[in-house]
Every structure is written in C-alpha cells, then in structure tokens.
Amino acid sequence: MVLGVDLNVDGYLAVTSTGAFLGNAEELNHKRDEYERRRGHLQQTGTRSAHLTIQSIGDRFAEWSHHRLHDVSNGIVREAVENECTHIAFERLTWIWTRISNASKFQQWAFREIKRQVEYKAEAHGIEVDTVAPQYTSQRCSHGECGFTHEDNRDGDEFECLKCGKELHADYNAARNVAWRLVQNWLKSGSGRATSQLALKSGTVNANGDFNASAV
Numbered sequence: 569m570v571l572g573v574d575l576n577v578d579g580y581l582a583v584t585s586t587g588a589f590l591g592n593a594e595e596l597n598h599k600r601d602e603y604e605r606r607r608g609h610l611q612q613t614g615t616r617s618a619h620l621t622i623q624s625i626g627d628r629f630a631e632w633s634h635h636r637l638h639d640v641s642n643g644i645v646r647e648a649v650e651n652e653c654t655h656i657a658f659e660r661l662t663w664i665w666t667r668i669s670n671a672s673k674f675q676q677w678a679f680r681e682i683k684r685q686v687e688y689k690a691e692a693h694g695i696e697v698d699t700v701a702p703q704y705t706s707q708r709c710s711h712g713e714c715g716f717t718h719e720d721n722r723d724g725d726e727f728e729c730l731k732c733g734k735e736l737h738a739d740y741n742a743a744r745n746v747a748w749r750l751v752q753n754w755l756k757s758g759s760g761r762a763t764s765q766l767a768l769k770s771g772t773v774n775a776n777g778d779f780n781a782s783a784v
C-alpha cells in the first residue's frame with residue numbers, strides 16, 4: 569500500500585493521496601521574509617545589542633519553522649499508518665527544482681527537512697520512503713483507469729480532465745499520481761508486486777486501476 573505525497577512552495581506544503589492537506593507554505597514564506605527583513609535592519613545598525621537580537625530572532629524563527637515542518641511530517645506519517653501503508657512516495661527533490669526553478673534556498677531546505685523527518689518517523693513504524701520522477705504528475709488524470717495526460721488539464725489549484733471530466737484539487741491529483749508512479753516502477757522493474765495498492769481518499773486503487781471503495 570503506497571501513500572503518495574505532493575510538496576508545494578505555495579498553498580499547502582504537502583498534500584497526500586488520501587486527501588490530507590498539510591501545512592501552510594505562504595505562512596512559512598511570509599515569516600521567513602519577515603525574519604530576513606528584520607535581520608537586514610539590525611545588521612545595518614551593527615551594534616552589539618543588535619547582533620544579540622539577530623541571534624535570538626534567528627533561533628526563534630528556526631524553532632518555529634521546525635515546529636511547522638514537524639506538524640507536516642507527523643501528518644504524513646499519520647496518514648500512512650492509518651491507511652496501513654507500507655511505503656510513502658515523494659517526488660525526487662533534485663528534479664522538483666528543475667520544475668520550480670524559482671524556489672528559494674529556504675524552500676529547498678523545508679522540502680529536504682520534511683522528507684528527512686518523514687524518513688525517520690516512518691522507519692519507526694516499519695514504513696519505507698521512496699522517490700519517483702516528478703514528470704507529468706501534475707498533468708496526468710489520476711481518476712480510475714483514465715490516465716489522460718495534458719498540460720491543459722491543470723489550471724492553478726484546479727485539475728479538470730479534458731477527457732473524462734473528473735475534477736480534483738490539483739495537488740491531490742498530483743499526490744495520487746506520485747503513488748501511482750511508484751507502483752508502476754515496481755511493475756516495470758518486475759519486482760512483481762501485482763497486489764500493490766494506492767491509498768486514496770475513499771478507497772484504494774490496485775495496480776490495474778480497479779477501484780475498491782470498501783478498503784478504507
């Protein structure tokens with residue numbers, strides 16, 4: 569059973585294939601900007617007390633942002649445990665940066681930190697964390713056996729399949745595709761986990777796309 573996770577630099581920080589919407593990317597970015605601005609002013613002041621203040625607001629911001637990211641990683645692992653998942657799938661981070669070319673160093677750190685936290689928390693539950701290539705996860709229709717892939721399927725937060733008409737939150741659709749891709753990778757590599765399933769909001773989909781609403 570695979571839980572897919574989609575990470576974002578705006579809107580929700582993380583969305584799972586089970587429909588959990590976690591963390592607030594805007595709040596995190598806003599607080600970071602605020603901290604950078606204050607630090608800039610204090611650095612110009614240059615006094616000893618300004619230097620001490622920089623240290624203390626820096627520590628406070630680091631603590632605050634770690635707490636926010638722990639909320640997110642806890643939420644991801646909780647979804648995986650509640651849905652009896654054996655695996656959690658992320659997009660490969662180095663490949664995400666080619667898609668989100670304007671991501672700040674801070675946003676890159678936040679993604680790495682979420683993944684790091686999920687890895688050690690998941691391990692405690694015997695759950696493995698794996699990564700997949702991120703291509704087309706936002707363009708592909710994750711509904712049933714549809715799989716129609718087109719860039720016009722997505723418009724901001726909204727996903728509407730041009731073929732089957734299915735409407736989903738765009739990040740939720742992407743998270744379902746991340747889970748789907750890991751299962752496809754297994755099938756292609758012949759590791760033969762034909763009984764693999766994706767953990768979805770109102771049920772599960774097996775590797776062939778058959779939906780089982782009663783599973784969750």
Ligand SMILES: [Zn+2]
Nearest residue numbers: 709714729732
């Ligand atoms: Zn479709």
